[in-house]
Amino acid sequence: MAESQNAVVIEDDPDIRELIREVLEQAGFTVMTAGTGADGIALIQAHDPLVTTLDVSLPGMDGFETARRLRAFSNTYIVMLTARAEEIDAVQGLQSGADDYLTKPFRPRELRARIDAMLRRPRSMGASDPQPQPASPSTAGGHDVDWIEHKGLRLHPGMRLATADGVALELTRSEFDILHDLLTSGRRVIGKDDLALMLRGDRLSANTYVSEHDVRAIEVHVANLRRKLGESATQPRWIETVRGVGYRLAA
Numbered sequence: 001m002a003e004s005q006n007a008v009v010i011e012d013d014p015d016i017r018e019l020i021r022e023v024l025e026q027a028g029f030t031v032m033t034a035g036t037g038a039d040g041i042a043l044i045q046a047h048d049p050l051v052t053t054l055d056v057s058l059p060g061m062d063g064f065e066t067a068r069r070l071r072a073f074s075n076t077y078i079v080m081l082t083a084r085a086e087e088i089d090a091v092q093g094l095q096s097g098a099d100d101y102l103t104k105p106f107r108p109r110e111l112r113a114r115i116d117a118m119l120r121r122p123r124s125m126g127a128s129d130p131q132p133q134p135a136s137p138s139t140a141g142g143h144d145v146d147w148i149e150h151k152g153l154r155l156h157p158g159m160r161l162a163t164a165d166g167v168a169l170e171l172t173r174s175e176f177d178i179l180h181d182l183l184t185s186g187r188r189v190i191g192k193d194d195l196a197l198m199l200r201g202d203r204l205s206a207n208t209y210v211s212e213h214d215v216r217a218i219e220v221h222v223a224n225l226r227r228k229l230g231e232s233a234t235q236p237r238w239i240e241t242v243r244g245v246g247y248r249l250a251a
Contacts, residue, residue: 010040
């Protein structure tokens with residue numbers, strides 16, 4: 001892997017901190033650890049880690065605020081860890097910029113699997129890059145053919161850019177990938193299980209097990225995506241819910 005193989009663990013519990021360090025070192029990472037959000041931010045600024053694990057209940061600055069500050073300068077993969085299973089923790093964590101979350105206690109094998117899945121996806125996001133002006137829909141050639149468009153919603157998969165009615169969207173990796181999947185599927189319904197497998201990079205593998213956690217994460221990602229698009233689930237302009245199944249593009 002050409003990118004940094006550094007990892008940062010931000011966790012105030014020393015036993016959990018050492019457990020995560022061991023899991024990451026076995027995965028081939030050079031691991032730095034911190035017990036507070038401020039110390040963790042300093043490590044990330046110094047070492048540009050590929051992966052960061054982040055506890056929610058940190059002393060002082062909590063994990064949510066730490067994630068928001070990290071996202072101002074870093075595109076490290078963030079796995080947020082919480083001892084609370086409430087829905088609000090998952091929502092806040094993903095809204096703060098986390099790529100995934102796990103509820104404590106967790107199995108080391110599950111943490112390793114989720115990190116492996118994240119590494120199969122693009123690390124950079126175009127939302128933090130300079131936004132080029134979208135090409136005119138009437139353009140017959142050039143770069144316009146690289147854009148996917150539906151009712152004023154435009155995605156450029158190669159540059160990882162997204163706009164709605166000409167306004168740039170600040171999407172997480174997961175939100176972008178889900179939106180790309182929906183746009184390329186047209187009116188075909190995509191199940192929540194299928195979206196979860198897509199985010200894990202397991203669609204073509206034999207590992208087709210999808211947990212309740214995976215399904216809930218998809219629901220949170222779609223809710224966040226709708227919020228950023230400024231649409232409601234009851235009167236969608238772009239993303240239509242098919243109850244009991246999944247989602248598809250609105251007609």
